[in-house]
Amino acid sequence: MKIWNIGSARTTYQLDFACSPLFEAALGIAVATYDQIHHTLEHPPEHWSSMLSALPQSVELEVDYAKRHNTWKTLLQLLHHQPFADLESFLHVVSELSAEELRYHALPFLGQERQQARENAAQGSAADAELLQAACRDHLFFAAYIAHITSVDTNELRQHLLTLMEGWYQTHIKPQEASIRRMLEKDSSQKRAMQDKLDPEALVEWATGASYPPEPTVTRVLLIPQAIYRPWTVQADDAGTKIFYYPVADENMSEHIDPYQPPQALVQSFKALGDEQRLRMVKMLAEKELSLQELTDVLQMAKSTVHHHLSMLRSARLVEASGSRFRLRSQSVSQLSLLLDQFLERGF
The missing domain is CATH 1.10.10.10 (Winged helix-like DNA-binding domain superfamily/Winged helix DNA-binding domain)
Structure with missing residues (x-):
């Protein structure tokens, strides 16, 4: 069969980078509340139990809430909203969001064709909330998560998120914030330095260990390094964007790099x-x-x-x-x- 291609040439996605201890905190809450995956991680299951027991009791209650309703997803969605310089700026923005904005940013992106339903559900449309739930019945937790986000009192949700994020960050991130930031920035810089040598698809494969060919609706890929979920790469979606929380490379985990230690x-x-x-x-x-x-x-x-x-x-x-x-x-x-x-x- 002969084919005459009169379409445009195959294009790839734009590659962007971000790193912050805030992502490490939100992912830490995610993995600590996901018992089934603990045996597959670098840290043993008892590590996560000790992390939970180290929290103040008020924060432990919020972690239990997050485990029941998967609200760590809300934290990540909010972190996608804009870059945050530090914990204080994140807490301030979350405190100032309107009820509709908070719900909208909490709801997952389910494709461009459902963005209007996402907006309507954030404004209180029960019919659109049901439409979003029906669109992800087969997902592990999205349907129940959407039901919770669209029905819970936003003041309750907001206070939960503020207490959860601040409590986890102060307990597990703040004591080693500088070293965590250096580690993440070191790895992100390593990946950025390869932009002139690898095309976007090859760089994504190198960072994540898996190939990601372009999709028609995805124009941007965001690479975010993380150490807490190693060796897993965690994927997420936003409008026009595929997000990869990829594991920090072995050679960047140490505070002091031995230049003779090969990757x-x-x-x-x-x-x-x-x-x-x-x-x-x-x-x-x-x-x-x-x-x-x-x-x-x-x-x-x-x-x-x-x-x-x-x-x-x-x-x-x-x-x-x-x-x-x-x-x-x-x-x-x-x-x-x-x-x-x-x-x-x-x-x-």
Whole structure:
């Protein structure tokens, strides 16, 4: 079939960056109230119990409220509203928002076609609140969250948010605020420095560990570093914007960087490539997608051995599965020389 393309050329998104200990606080509340995920995080489950028990009792009550109604989402939505210099400016803005503005910023973005319903629901339309709930019946918590936001007294919601954010921040962020800020700014600066070397899609993949191709309605991607949710990348949506709260890189977690300490991603990649059979597999997968059985047949090795090699390549993000077949992540391979250059050029 012959195709004559008379459309415009494929475009990508604009890439922006933000970082703040305020995001770290809101995400900390989110993860502390999400018990089911604790075993998958870098800190053990008992770490989160100790964080909760360290809070003043009045704040613990607000954390329980947040756990029941997922109002950590409200905090993040408000942080998307505008940049905030510090906790005081955030608390002031939240205090001054009208009831309609507070509800609107609390409600999740569910697509441009539902923005009018979002506005109407914020103004008190029960029919539009039901429409928004119906649009996300399959979501883990959005329907119940929207029902709460559109029915709760806004003064109650406002006071809850102020007490929750200030209490969590003062207990868990303020004592190490300067070091948290430096860590986040260090990682954000590292990613910004690669803008001239990587296109937006490649940079997003490098930061988050997952590819994100352009969507018709998304013109902007916002990258926000976080340490509290490591190793997870958390996604969110706003009008025209996809937001990624991505994990701070290993090399930026420490207060003092050893210029001779290579990034873990670089070590993993070279370890994965430092084997003759795995290099054979990389070349084969560079040519076409192959199944485990096809790789086994060509390499004349035990299937378990081939699977082990694939696991190493996948953990280094050099290979990915596509159904029952495997393919090379060409972008990841091409980025290796840039990452090596960045490591070699790292200042003392």
